[in-house]
Amino acid sequence: MQYYDTGWFGVFVTAMLTVFILFNISRAHRNSESLFIRRIPGLNAIDEAIGRATEMGRPVLMVPGIGGLNAISVQALNIFAHVTKTAARFSTPIRLCLADATVYTVAQEIIRDVYQKEGMIERFHSDSVQFVSDRQFAFAAGVAGMIYREKAAATFFLGEFYAESLIFAESANAVGAIQVAGTTQTTQTPFFIAACDYVLIGDEYYAASAYLTRSPVLVGSLIGQDWCKIAIAALILIGFATNSYQSTQLTSQAYDGKEWTPLAQPRHYLASETWSSLLFNPKSARDVKVERPLEPEQGGSQ
Amino acid sequence: MTYLASFFTAPAASSGLTIRILGTLVFTAIAIFALSQAPTRSRRPIVATVTFFAGLFYVLFYLWPQPYDRKPNEIPLNSVEAVGFWLKDAQPVVSTFGNIIAGSMLGLGIFSLLSVHLRKFVKKQRDWQFSGILLLSMVAMAVIGYWNWIQKIAPGSPDLENVANWGFPQYANDFLFDGMLQQMDAAMFSIIAFYILSAAYRAFRIRSIEATILLSAALIMMLSLMGAVEYQTSELIRNISGNDPNGFINNFTLKEIATWMRTNLQNPSLRAVDFGVGIGALAMGLRLWLSLERGGVSA
Amino acid sequence: MNYDFIKLTVGVLATIGLYSALYKETKLYRFFEHIFLGLAAGFTLVAVWTETLKPMWWDQMVGRTADGSEESVPGLWLFAILVPIGLLGYTVFSRKHNWMSRIPIGIILGLWAGQQVQVWWTRYGPQMSDSMVPIIPTTSQFRVPPTDGLPTEQIQAIASQLYVSQALSNIVLVFTVLSVLSYFFFSFELKSRLVKGVNLSGRWLLMIGFGAIFGSTVMGRFALVIDRMFFIWIEWFKEGILRIPG
């Protein structure tokens, strides 16, 4: 199915990107020193925010979004582990609010782990990591209430946020908390930009853990991602060059998504008839017919 | 799943099925016990392997050439097709694994909720009354919900879509769910409008170039969405151009500008962000799949 | 006082209760907040079985016997392994065996990761090809002539041309994609002024995009609050209390 759907090209590009990432990870293993990552403002704010919370003796509140367990929430938890480490040293209370039981499980373990490694497990309360609700707006109401009551001094909203983003941001703003936010949901970023002090935009979010930990794997992967982006940019450039050339040429055939049919008088190529378009949207194979033997009736399982 | 190896299945309500299920449970229990005895250094590899095979399925599903025009109960022509058939048939089954496992872990969340609020309630800590209310409404909703559900699935039960056949559990469930829960959802959702107003009032100041750009883009969009304003301005412009459809100024109606902004600035810029995010997700996916992040979550 | 009106009234009270947070966090808000959380948790307890585990796990595992219009479906006994795996998650509270909670986690993450590879192209391929727009105008005319009332082939001919205005727009489009993309390069130092410029313009173009989203979202949010007001004033107050049909 897939090859007819996407053509060989889709598989090729995906494979290429994969190779770029993996290659750079292995490269980083060999020499991780010389690797450069540009500064990401939102992240330098983390320690400042925690410091402020410590002065005020008020808790740091973290939310890893309302998504299920996936790379996005894992990424958030990796960052929160870093935050917690700092908070633990200052013995600043933390509140990690979760909207998904599986993420809660992971968070529970990571955070306890952090306190253990810092040798202050006694500071780890069961309230520190709590599941609030897995229903979007119940979660929003609960977290907002917590922000108000606990007068959080610093809040971190990192992860998969939807409509509730602004409820958190404005409640936190109302109690005068420093806010660091970041989401992969481009539709929510503007609200964080409007209401929060520091915002991670787009895949700065994914760059964050590499920036904080400097671990070779992450840094390497980040470089690989840059390669991928360059590759995408290059592809776009090539495609747009060929299109620009081809659209000035005349064609005597028209393409209807299945086959070419001769035209009365030649005209310029339509966008759907250019090489790039044909490469990206291969001929649909709906008319491919395969004859196969039938298996005897009975006993189809589920 | 015509082609799914029928080895994994047994006729419904047959003793064979029951035995197999129980057998599987026993086997799993033993396996888990054995696992729990695994030496510390072998733990990471175990988790890594499990993760790898879980991910491998979809990767194969993507890469393996799969027969296009395929009708039910056909037999594959060769081994390549056989694998393709199998992958395609297994996919709907595999795609539920995540939900099932996540579903059976939900208790952890509820446990956390209970432990926090029961403690508050029992130890009469601050706001213990509210914790009580929470626990109460939780129990009520759960009990009523199941009561209603059991009546609904009971064989020969009347059509409960029809209000005429409703009894107490239906009314109670409708009251708690439609009357309260859903309404609270809507209320919380709509509260965002107020926050959007105060946030915009506070943040949209022409302080810096960026803020100014943000503000002007937002303003243009808002105005173009106000049908009346949009309509009036285009009327105005049509008059200026003297109703000449070719008039150059026609390009500058609010809607033209908004549409142009959307197609040539908004969509492309978001698309570019999404490329980055997509790559980020792909990279993170690979790292998790291959358990490359030491000390990370994956293992 | 019929049932529907009581239900309506409670809905209104709940709305007002939650809205009270707009003034300040009061006992009233706290009251409804906790009811909300409780109901949500209770509902989840019901839904996890009735919507997830029963249809996706139990029914698949035990299959279905034939009845009337339905042929029977055999049970997938192997499914019996899944819930015990999920239950491994509960070892997270055990000091000794908590590592086992990573097995179900690993499976969920693995499945997710695999899907990323599967869906990347179908999601982003068309987006890429859509950014490959021509920029060399094929005619000296500035803007696309209005095609009202033209026969189809003439409209076709016009469509196949690239007018100067379109070419300009396309240049903007490509530049936007590339410059914004360049803003997200993390591993290079930006030395040359040109690159810096592109990078900065990328950030500004991004801001236009975000501003536009903000603007178009406002409508949606306001629609919701208007709908709430409709619920309170028209459905409850006007039609419910004053008994005036809307």
Place this chain on the structure above:
Amino acid sequence: MNLLRLGKILQGVPRQALYTMLIVVASVPLFFRVEVPNSPDQPAIDLFVTLNTIPAERPVLVESDWTLSSRGESMGQMEALLRIMMRRNVKFVLYSGADPQAPQVARNVIRRINAERKRAGQPEYKKWVDWVDAGYYPDLAGLANAMATDIRRAFAGRQDTNERGSMQDIFRSPVLQNVKSISDVALLVNVHASGTIDILNERLYRRVPLASMCTGVMGPQSMPYYASGQLVGISVGLKGVYDLEQMMEYGVVGKSIRERPHPKTIVSSNHDEIVIQPFTGQKNYDRAARYYFSLHFAMTLMIVAIIAGNIGMILTRKPKRKGGQ
């Protein structure tokens, strides 16, 4: 000095005051009915044209992924969609992949529209005969993949009460009996308040025409799919619904058509020789028409607030201005 005070006031309006103003401007206009002038967006026109030109003998899949929390926008979308399909006698399958409650919410809307048809003396839209209910699917990705593979397997085992009141497989219903594969379906419309259209696009693009009716929030995220031809049409938020209601009222014609059914008929710049007659004398203007009027006041408040804040800032600005943040 006085200006400075004014500026301070304009900058420091307490949030509670803003909130009160919003409540007022959102409520008062609801009591009035005004037809707001408006010109529909092309994506919405494309959607309307598609809905009015698909062959009536092939069914439409309606994936309803919204609940009461977004009823302000989605309910209007759903109502408009149903009105158009029912008036054209297009048969449809209702299912949901986002929320267990979505089907019930959608059923309520269908019930209400049916009541409305009864009042208007039109035939009721019969379950099983004109539409079937496939219910809720917890795993949309799986469903979409399965649909692409074999639609009969995707919806396998889903039953609905037939005209004789007994449960039967939905593929025996007049709606689906002729559907062998996804290509027999005329259109898949996703009424959504979340990112479900992404999942559908990833798995069903180029197998069945996809259309989206989304909330204003999802608009920007779904719009690129329209731009890249992955969606045949899209109606975004309240404006989208109002566009549809207006097109129902006045009809749509292609740009090469000279004579218009109604002076206010909408002209589609993406179509040449189509004529879609208005549904004259039927209930076309509804929810959106009402909300849209209030919306203008709310938006105005927002814009005024922003401008006031900026004026305030300018008035209080120190002689030496500091750079951006």
